[in-house]
Ligand code: SAH
């Protein structure tokens with residue numbers, strides 16, 4: 336098995352099932368043109384985020400890590416009417432690209448991009464008594480994942496779904512001796528999910544156009 340086969344299967348699934356439209360395709364084009372790193376979710380993963388959003392009938396979504404807004408648009412498209420999505424991004428230049436993409440998608444009225452260090456923004460949201468979210472997607476700097484999980488729990492209600500991207504990284508996640516802060520962050524994130532009685536969680540390995548990686552998914556039980 337190899338990367339070209341994984342990509343070909345992703346293309347097959349995407350053509351049959353995903354139905355990404357011109358708005359999403361243009362979103363990726365603008366990201367590329369602006370020189371953003373190509374670390375957005377794959378189309379079939381974006382569709383999964385939308386399906387999760389549909390299935391919890393999300394009215395409030397939190398995303399940590401906007402990049403050019405690709406996953407953001409998928410998530411927001413799954414929200415119920417009157418919903419609101421808050422997405423956090425550190426790089427002002429990326430947030431600008433996301434803003435254009437979100438405008439072009441006609442979603443600027445339902446998506447709020449908050450620019451800054453996510454941990455600062457989250458602390459601020461806490462002081463603003465932010466209402467709980469129905470779905471939370473954690474996809475920013477991995478060393479901060481354990482902290483993001485703490486905030487995700489603070490901003491949750493029973494039934495909130497917490498998705499974490501990039502928990503496998505070509506299998507590096509099982510390297511206990513890794514001194515890579517990304518790996519350490521993901522490992523502590525998974526450990527605290529697994530040991531938190533409020534959460535029921537799992538993680539899934541994936542191969543596809545984005546290589547060998549995976550995601551975690553947790554449901555808040557009380
Ligand atoms: N969710 C996006 C991809 C996000 S990539 C998608 O799938 O389309 C990760 C993003 O997190 C990058 O844009 C990066 O700038 C941002 N990021 C990194 N560290 C951050 C921090 N401390 N606070 C907020 N955003 C951060």
Ligand code: DHB
Pocket residue numbers: 374375376474475500501
């Ligand atoms: C990286 C970050 C991501 O969110 C991703 O999906 C892939 C790669 C990174 O920082 O390298």
Ligand code: MG
Pocket residue numbers: 374375376474500501
């Ligand atoms: Mg990611």
